[in-house]
Amino acid sequence: MLISVIICTRGRADSLRRTLSSLFSGSNLKSSNWEVIVADNDSRDHTAQICADFADQFPDYFRYLVEEKHGKSNALNSAIAAAKGEILAFTDDDVLCPPDYIRAIRTVVQQHTAGAIQGRILLECEGGHPEWLDRHLGLTVGWRDCGDQISDLEGTLCGTNMIVRADVFQKIGGFSPELGPGIIGLGEETELSLRMREAGYRMIYAPQILVRHRLSKKRLTRAFIRKRFFQQGRAEAYYEDLPVSLLRFGLYVVKETILEEVSAIRHLWAGHSALALRSQCEARSQAGLFWQHFLFKLGHNRRLSAIRMSRQSVEVTSLR
Secondary structure (H helix, E strand, C coil): CCEEEEEEECCCHHHHHHHHHHHCCHHHHHCCCEEEEEEECCCCCCHHHHHHHHHHHCCCCEEEEECCCCCHHHHHHHHHHHCCCCEEEEEECCEECCCCHHHHHHHHHHHCCCCEEEEEEEEEECCCCCCCCCHHHHHHHCCECCCCCCEECCCCCCCCEEEEEHHHHHHHCCCCCCCCCCCCCCCHHHHHHHHHHHCCCCEEEEEEEEEEEEECHHHCCHHHHHHHHHHHHHHHCCCCCCCCCHHHHHHHHHHHHHHHHHHHHHHHHCCCHHHHHHHHHHHHHHHHHHHHHHHHHCCCCCCCCCCCCCCCCCCCECCC
16 A cells, blocks of 8 residues: 655745654654655746755655645645556645654554544644634644544644545545635635545544644734635635625624624633634634635636546656
8 A cells, every 4th residue: 555645835945844854754764655746836946956855865755746736735736647646645745744654554554444533743843832813713723632532523624734635636536626725725625525424435544653743933823814714715615605685694793794794802801812813813714704705796607627647657757
C-alpha cells in the first residue's frame, strides 16, 4: 500500500521547511511505500529552493510540482492527479507531524474500510492559546480533537489532517476550484465532505493520526476569526439556498447583526469572551451567506465545477 502525502503551499517557505523536517524524521523514514508531493501554488519566495534541498536529501520520497493557476483547490487537484498512492494523506505547510505519522496512517487504513479519515489536530498558538478561542471557534482554524477513540465522523473533514482513498476522487471528482484559499478563503473540504456523504462513503475520526497546527499571532486575532466566519458563509451559499427572498434575508441579517452585537456586549460584561465572539461570528456567517447570494443575483456563476479525476501524467518538476 503506497501512501501519498500531499502538501499545498504558497509563499511560506520557512514554515514548509519545518513541516517537511518533522515529516522526514523518526520512524517515518524507516517506513517504506510512501511519498511526499509538494504542490506549489505559484510561490514567489524561496519555496523552490527548500523543495530542491529535500529532493536532494530524500530522492526516493520527494516530488514537487508547480500549479500556476491561482487557488489551493487547483493545486490539490494537480497533486491528486500526480499522486501514485492508493491512500492520499492531506496536510498543510504549517503543521508538525509526529515521527510515527506514516505508521499511524497505515495502521488505521488497514483496520478500517472508511472512504476518508479525519485525524486529530491540536493547536500550537504563538504566544499561548487565547482565552477567547474555544473549541467551536477553533473549528475554523483547524482544531479537531474528538477524544481518544476511533468513531464515526459527525462533522466534515478538515484538510489540515485528512486521509482519503484515491478511488474516492475518481468516483466523485476532485476539489471545486470555486472554493478554498486563494478564492473564497475556505469551504473546499466541507463541500467535498458533503459529496462524499451523498455518495454513501463512511468517514471516521482517528486520533492516532495526529498533527500539530501552528498558528501565528496574526491569525490569532478576533478580526481574523470573524473574517473566517464571513468566508464560511460565502462558501455555504454555493450549496445552501436562502429560506426567503434575498431582500427579506438581507433585512434579517441587518436585524440579527444588531442583536448579536448587543449579545456580544452582554457576554463581554459577564466576562465570557468566547461567547461574545461567537455571537459576532454567527452574524458574520449570515452576512457572508447573504453577500454571496447577492453576487449570484448580479450574475456570478453559482455552479461548482468539481474536477473529474483520473490517474494521469502530470508534470512533476525535477529538482535533483
